[in-house]
Amino acid sequence: xxxxxxxxxxxxxxxxxxxxxxxxxxxxxxxxxxxxxxxxxxxxxxxxxxxxxxxxxxxxxxxxxxxxxxxxxxxxxxxxxxxxxxxxxxxxxxxxxxxxxxxxxxxxxxxxxxxxxxxxxxxxxxxxxxxxxxxxxxxxxxxxxxxxxxxxxxxxxxxxxxxxxxxxxxxxxxxxxxxxxxxxxxxxxxxxxxxxxxxxxxxxxxxxxxxxxxxxxxxxxxxxxxxxxxxxxxxxxxxxxxxxxxxxxxxxxxxxxxxxxxxxxxxxxxxxxxxxxxxxxxxxxxxxxxxxxxxxxxxxxxxxxxxxxxxxxxxxxxxxxxxxxxxxxxxxxxxxxxxxxxxxxxxxxxxxxxxxxxxxxxxxxxxxxxxxxxxxxxxxxxxxxxxxxxxxxxxxxxxxxxxxxxxxxxxxxxxxxxxxxxxxxxxxxxxxxxxxxxxxxxxxxxxxxxxxxxxxxxxxxxxxxxxxxxxxxxxxxxxxxxxxxxxxxxxxxxxxxxxxxxxxxxxxxxxxxxxxxxxxxxxxxxxxxxxxxxxxxxxxxxxxxxxxxxxxxxxxxxxxxxxxxxxxxxxxxxxxxxxxxxxxxxxxxxxxxxxxxxxxxxxxxxxxxxxxxxxxxxxxxxxxxxxxxxxxxxxxxxxxxxxxxxxxxxxxxxxxxxxxxxxxxxxxxxxxxxxxxxxxxxxxx
Numbered sequence: 285x286x287x288x289x290x291x292x293x294x295x296x297x298x299x300x301x302x303x304x305x306x307x308x309x310x311x312x313x314x315x316x317x318x319x320x321x322x323x324x325x326x327x328x329x330x331x332x333x334x335x336x337x338x339x340x341x342x343x344x345x346x347x348x349x350x351x352x353x354x355x356x357x358x359x360x361x362x363x364x365x366x367x368x369x370x371x372x373x374x375x376x377x378x379x380x381x382x383x384x385x386x387x388x389x390x391x392x393x394x395x396x397x398x399x400x401x402x403x404x405x406x407x408x409x410x411x412x413x414x415x416x417x418x419x420x421x422x423x424x425x426x427x428x429x430x431x432x433x434x435x436x437x438x439x440x441x442x443x444x445x446x447x448x449x450x451x452x453x454x455x456x457x458x459x460x461x462x463x464x465x466x467x468x469x470x471x472x473x474x475x476x477x478x479x480x481x482x483x484x485x486x487x488x489x490x491x492x493x494x495x496x497x498x499x500x501x502x503x504x505x506x507x508x509x510x511x512x513x514x515x516x517x518x519x520x521x522x523x524x525x526x527x528x529x530x531x532x533x534x535x536x537x538x539x540x541x542x543x544x545x546x547x548x549x550x551x552x553x554x555x556x557x558x559x560x561x562x563x564x565x566x567x568x569x570x571x572x573x574x575x576x577x578x579x580x581x582x583x584x585x586x587x588x589x590x591x592x593x594x595x596x597x598x599x600x601x602x603x604x605x606x607x608x609x610x611x612x613x614x615x616x617x618x619x620x621x622x623x624x625x626x627x628x629x630x631x632x633x634x635x636x637x638x639x640x641x642x643x644x645x646x647x648x649x650x651x652x653x654x655x656x657x658x659x660x661x662x663x664x665x666x667x668x669x670x671x672x673x674x675x676x677x678x679x680x681x682x683x684x685x686x687x688x689x690x691x692x693x694x695x696x697x698x699x700x701x702x703x704x705x706x707x708x709x710x711x712x713x714x715x716x717x718x719x720x721x722x723x724x725x726x727x728x729x730x731x732x733x734x735x736x737x738x739x740x741x742x743x744x745x746x747x748x749x750x751x752x753x754x755x756x757x758x759x760x761x762x763x764x765x766x767x768x769x770x771x772x773x774x775x776x777x778x779x780x781x782x783x784x785x786x787x788x789x790x791x792x793x794x795x796x797x798x799x800x801x802x803x804x805x806x807x808x809x810x811x812x813x814x815x816x817x818x819x820x821x822x823x824x825x826x827x828x829x830x831x832x833x834x835x836x837x838x839x840x841x842x843x844x845x846x847x848x849x850x851x852x853x854x855x856x857x858x859x860x861x862x863x864x865x866x867x868x869x870x871x872x873x874x875x876x877x878x879x880x881x882x883x884x885x886x887x888x889x890x891x892x893x894x895x896x897x898x899x900x901x902x903x904x905x906x907x908x909x910x911x912x913x914x915x916x917x918x919x920x921x922x923x924x925x926x927x928x929x930x931x932x933x934x935x936x937x938x939x940x941x942x943x944x945x946x947x948x949x950x951x952x953x954x955x956x957x958x959x960x961x962x963x964x965x966x967x968x969x
Contacts, residue, residue, distance in 0.1 A: 368513065406513040498533060519535070554689070579709055627648050690716070755947075756948065757903040832891045905933055923936055
C-alpha cells in the first residue's frame with residue numbers, strides 16, 4: 285500500500301467521523317459494502333443492527349464493527365489434517381501439567397513425526413471472509429462484553445468512543461483466527477488485578493498482564509520454523525499450547541488487555557534496521573514511552589530501557605565486558621526503521637493502483653514511528669521513474685537474499701526529490717523502485733545519521749584500503765552471553781574412571797571469542813579430558829578438540845567417546861564432539877552431580893592442546909574457509925574470494941573508499957550483514 289498523502293489522510297479521517305456519527309454517505313457506502321460482502325450471511329449482520337435498535341451507542345459500535353469487517357479473514361480450521369490436531373493435543377497435554385516446555389516441545393513433535401513416518405499434517409490454507417461466517421450471537425455477545433470492559437475500567441475517562449471502537453471493541457487480535465471464549469476467560473482471570481491496580485498508572489496493569497502471559501508462553505521462532513506445519517492454526521490451539529512466535533504471544537496479550545478495558549493492538553516493524561525478519565509488538569494507544577529510542581547501541585540495564593519490545597538482542601547486564609576480546613564490534617540492540625500500528629478500521633476504499641506487491645502494509649496500518657523512535661524526514665534525489673515501476677521506497681537490507689525490502693514510501697516531487705517522513709535514524713537505507721516484485725535502485729544507499737544528516741556510499745574505486753575482517757556479522761549480545769557463560773569453567777585431565785584424580789590444566793578467565801586453543805604444559809598422560817561447568821547452570825559447549833602425542837611421537841587430534849552430563853534433548857553430549865560448529869551441548873539439570881562433559885580417549889595420552897568453542901552463530905572467519913567480499917556500486921560487485929587465515933582474519937587490500945560492504949562465506953551459511961569501515965574496522969548495520 286502506498287504511503288497516504290495529507291489529503292488522503294484528511295479524507296480518511298472525515299470518513300471515519302461520519303461513520304461514528306451514524307450519518308453521511310461515507311458510512312452508508314461502507315455499510316452497503318459490508319452487507320454485500322456478507323452474502324448469504326447478511327441476515328446475521330442485520331440481526332446485530334436490529335438488536336441494538338434501542339441502544340444508540342451500542343448501535344454505533346455495531347455499525348463500526350460491521351462496516352470495517354470486509355477484508356478481515358479467518359483461517360478455516362475445518363481443513364486441518366487430523367495429524368495436526370494430534371500434535372497440538374500432545375503439546376497441550378504436556379504443558380497442562382508442566383510450567384515450561386524446555387526442550388520437550390521438540391521431543392514431542394519429533395516423536396510424532398517418527399510415528400507418522402515423516403508426515404506433518406500440514407493444514408490446508410484456506411481463509412474465510414469474516415462477514416460471511418460470523419454469527420450474530422457471537423457479535424452481540426462480544427459487543428456487550430466490550431462495553432462492560434470499557435465502562436467498568438478505572439481509566440475509562442482516558443478512552444473516548446473513537447478509541448474504544450478502534451482498540452477495545454475489535455475481535456481480531458493478530459492471530460489468524462479468533463476464539464469466542466477469549467474475552468470471558470481473560471476477564472475472569474485479570475479483572476481482580478485490574479481492580480487492585482485501579483489507582484496505579486495503566487502501564488502497571490499492562491506490564492502485569494504482559495509478563496504473566498509471557499511467563500507461561502514459549503516464544504520460540506526456531507520451533508515455529510522447524511515445525512512450520514503447525515502454523516497457522518486456531519486461536520484456541522495457541523491459547524492452550526502456549527507456544528509460537530511474537531505474533532501469537534501478542535495476539536493473546538491484546539485479547540487479555542481488551543478484556544479489562546485497556547485499548548490495545550499490535551504493531552509491526554516491517555524489518556529490523558540491522559537484523560533479519562519483521563517483528564510484532566504490543567501497542568497501547570493511551571500510553572507513551574518516557575523517551576524515544578535513538579537506535580544507538582546501548583547495553584541493557586533494566587526493562588525500563590526497553591522502549592521498543594524485543595529491541596535488545598539479549599536482556600542481560602554484562603558486568604564483565606572488560607574481559608571481552610579487544611576490537612570486537614558488539615551489538616546490544618536491534619534498530620527500528622518504521623513502526624506501523626494495526627487498526628481495525630479500514631481507512632480507504634482499497635489499495636492504490638500504484639501499490640507494490642512487495643510493500644505489505646494495507647490500509648489498516650498507521651505510521652506511529654515517531655511515538656517510539658528518534659526520526660528524521662529525508663529528502664532524496666532519485667532517478668526518473670520508468671513505466672511499470674512503483675515507488676519510490678526506502679528499503680532495508682535483507683541478508684537471506686542479499687537484497688532489500690521496502691519499509692516506507694514517498695511521493696515524487698516535480699524536481700525529482702522524494703520526501704520520506706519519520707524515518708528511524710542510525711540505519712542504512714537504499715532508495716528504490718519496485719518492478720513486478722523486483723527491487724530496482726533509484727539512488728545510492730546512505731546512512732541516516734542521528735542528527736538527521738546523511739552519508740552516501742558511492743564507492744570510489746580510485747582510492748582503496750586494506751582491512752583484516754574477523755566476522756561477517758557483528759558480535760551480538762546473545763552470542764556474547766553464551767561465550768561469557770564459560771567464564772570460570774575449567775578443563776581437567778584424569779585417569780580414574782570416577783575422575784577422582786583430576787588435574788586442572790586451564791581455567792577460562794577471558795570471554796572466548798569463537799574458537800580458542802590453549803596449550804597444555806608437560807603433564808602425565810591422561811585418558812579423560814573434561815570440561816567442568818564451574819558456576820554455570822547451562823554448561824554450553826559447541827566443540828571440544830583435543831590434541832596429543834601418538835605412539836610415533838607425533839602430535840595428532842585425538843578422538844574419544846563423549847562422557848559426563850547427557851545433555852538435554854537435541855543438545856546431547858555428543859554435540860560437543862560432532863565437528864559441527866553450530867550444534868552445542870546444553871546441560872540436563874536432572875543430573876546435578878554430573879557437572880562436566882568430556883571425552884574418554886580409550887587410553888592415556890600426553891595431551892598437548894585443548895581447543896574449545898562456546899555456543900555460537902558460526903559467523904566468525906574460520907581458518908581455511910573461503911570468503912567473498914562484495915561492495916555496492918549500482919548493485920553488488922565482488923572484490924574476490926579469499927581464504928581465512930590462521931589468526932581468524934580474511935584480508936582484502938582492494939577495498940574502495942566510501943563503500944558499503946558485505947562478507948559472505950562461500951562454503952556454508954548465508955547469514956551476513958552490511959557494514960562500512962571506520963578507521964579500518966567494520967561497523968555493522
